[in-house]
Amino acid sequence: MRGVSLDPVRPFIKWAGGKQALVADLVGRFPERFERYFEPFLGGGSVFLSLRPPNAVLADQNRWLVDTYRAVRWSWRRVVAELEALPNTRRDYLQIRARDPWSLALAERAAQFIYLNKTGFRGLFRVNRAGRFNVPYGEYDRRTHDPDQLRDVARALRGVTLRCGDFESALSDVTARDFVYLDPPYVKQGGHADFNRYTADQFRQRDHERLAETCRELSARGVRWLLSQSDTETVRSLYEGFAMERVAARREINLNSRRRDVDELLIRSW
Ligand SMILES: C[S@@+](CC[C@H](N)C(=O)[O-])C[C@H]1O[C@@H](n2cnc3c(N)ncnc32)[C@H](O)[C@@H]1O
Missing domain, CATH: 3.40.50.150 (Vaccinia Virus protein VP39)
Structure with a gap:
């Protein structure tokens, strides 16, 4: 089809x-x-x-990526709420980057992923040998997310099988x-x-x-x-x-x- x-x-x-x-x-x-x-x-x-x-x-x-899709599918509103609480400054970026994603709840982990993707240098995903995200701050003056877009993605993911x-x-x-x-x-x-x-x-x-x-x-x-x-x-x-x-x-x-x-x-x- x-x-x-x-x-x-x-x-x-x-x-x-x-x-x-x-x-x-x-x-x-x-x-x-x-x-x-x-x-x-x-x-x-x-x-x-x-x-x-x-x-x-x-x-x-990429487990963090797949978890982000899972979170958006099941609770995009919570992901949006988490994103709203993450300010886009260099200082905040470094603090948010330092959080261990695996210690966070699913929606928080997804928000952290989207935030780092939008504010990190050129949207790169790079981790060190220990699996810690290490992309420098990108200094982009832009929104990290659009709630309508996340809602549309959640709808598109309905009924889809996600595998990691x-x-x-x-x-x-x-x-x-x-x-x-x-x-x-x-x-x-x-x-x-x-x-x-x-x-x-x-x-x-x-x-x-x-x-x-x-x-x-x-x-x-x-x-x-x-x-x-x-x-x-x-x-x-x-x-x-x-x-x-x-x-x-x-x-x-x-x-x-x-x-x-x-x-x-x-x-x-x-
Ligand atoms: C070229 S990107 C895909 C880009 C995507 N088509 C898009 O439009 O954004 C390749 C993807 O393969 C994933 N990947 C790397 N090694 C893999 C593997 N052995 N099995 C499955 N996925 C893998 C990476 O995490 C990355 O997301």
Whole structure:
């Protein structure tokens, strides 16, 4: 089932590799009909929020991120109330950043996540070896949230299955009637490692190989999938044999240059 929405909900967080600019291109290439929509690298969720399929399984390895979606789904009003209590100054930022998210209630933890995402430097998510968030203050004079937007996201998430974990487990029960959109961390171009630092554990070469292997297994079981990646030799050889299409893309977040235009490869199983 396509279910493309004419009135897409905007993501409520800023996320490295966010697909906002590419959503129409992507969704236009999705199959007309499918039973469930799977997105195992959810991130900022721009594709899901644009498509808003009624039957979806959304997952990410970042537990704090997935908990934030859970909190918004079940108690967006509480998340808004918590956010209203978090002032946007450097001093407050450092205090809020220092709080252990795992000692907080779910709605407070979600508010902390959204606040840090909106006020931290360029919306980066970076943690140190101990798993502590360590992005510096960004000095943005902007609101951290829009209550109407969070309400719309909560509505879009109704009935959706949220999973936290590695992509393999997220896809454990996918069937040939379903469709999978995959937006994994990019294969590095030119050694800019920061793109990969979404979680304490980086997505390494062996993970890219494991993902390509998973995609081949999905194809063998008749599951349709579409994957976004950077257009590199490594990617082209990992997915050799599948249909590939190059599209122009712009990355929103890059520490090493102000803005970098790069090409993106869309790879699909059918
Ligand atoms: C490129 S981002 C997705 C961006 C998203 N499409 C958007 O529009 O915002 C990749 C996501 O994969 C997640 N991730 C990294 N390693 C993972 C793994 N092994 N399994 C599942 N998710 C993983 C990261 O936490 C990150 O949110």
